Amino acid sequence: MGKKAAEVKLTKFELEVMEALWALGSASVREIRDGLPAGKRPAYTTVQTIVYRLEEKGAVRRAKKVGNAHVFEPVVTRKAAVRRLLDDLLGLFGGSPRTLMAQLVETGQLTLEDLREAEGALERIEAEKAGAEKPAAAKGREGRRE
Amino acid sequence: MGKKAAEVKLTKFELEVMEALWALGSASVREIRDGLPAGKRPAYTTVQTIVYRLEEKGAVRRAKKVGNAHVFEPVVTRKAAVRRLLDDLLGLFGGSPRTLMAQLVETGQLTLEDLREAEGALERIEAEKAGAEKPAAAKGREGRRE
């Protein structure tokens, strides 16, 4: 049975299958398989097995049936999955998002431009948020989600 | 046999054992076990097994012997391990460090302060690097250059 979407833990290959499904919106096992990057396309039944496991985990569901084939659709969003991955990683080496960034910075994987860009994005987001709440407010400290 | 340090892939628990070892510098199986966070201390032999596997992977090596016990020391640095983890994560969902950050920003896991701090750190690092190359250069503690 499916757990709360947030608790779904995807493995490497399950992630790949999900990528294909996210890209397609909804698809049959065969379509998913064809959607996998050429080169890593396991046997049809292998993909099928993964899809079934994903179903058990509650990451996908059977949406409808076309011909004699089931059409699956994602239940978990890509964003939620990536977030989960990130959280796991952070928990793995007792890190916070900050220490993670620090790491990226230290190893030269982030440039000054990247940071400034992100900064700009964040400022935009906050401005938007604030604007949506109180068009002419000064410093509202409220967290509105979704 | 051990592969090049960079190729060593650590599992969750192996990471924990490494954390303990990194913290201790070098240690025997027992010391490593005692170094694990209270609460998650498996049986002595379990830790031993993990250490052996780490040895096979080339992540640790036997440094010397004290009494009848082997003293292990890390071969892979924490930094390299974290980096490896990060790279795997990124490869997993076809992301770049930037998209990763974007993700963190989007989900509100990074504040403006975090970003500015990282920016400062990066500037410092670059200044230092430049300074090392050209010892005579004056290193002002400010800089807003490209």
Place this chain on the structure above:
DNA sequence: ACCTTCCTACTACAGAAGTAGTAGATTCAA
């Protein structure tokens, strides 16, 4: 030398993950 304690080297085993084969049900074109 003897016994207790601690280690090492193995071996074992269950559950997850990756990979795929098989049997039988369905479809669909002819």
Place this chain on the structure above:
DNA sequence: TTGAATCTACTACTTCTGTAGTAGGAAGGT
């Protein structure tokens, strides 16, 4: 109505992880 093509629902096998037990060797106190 049939036969080929395609699916589904199982089952199976391997490798990796986490977890631990056991037998026998080495240290050290007395």
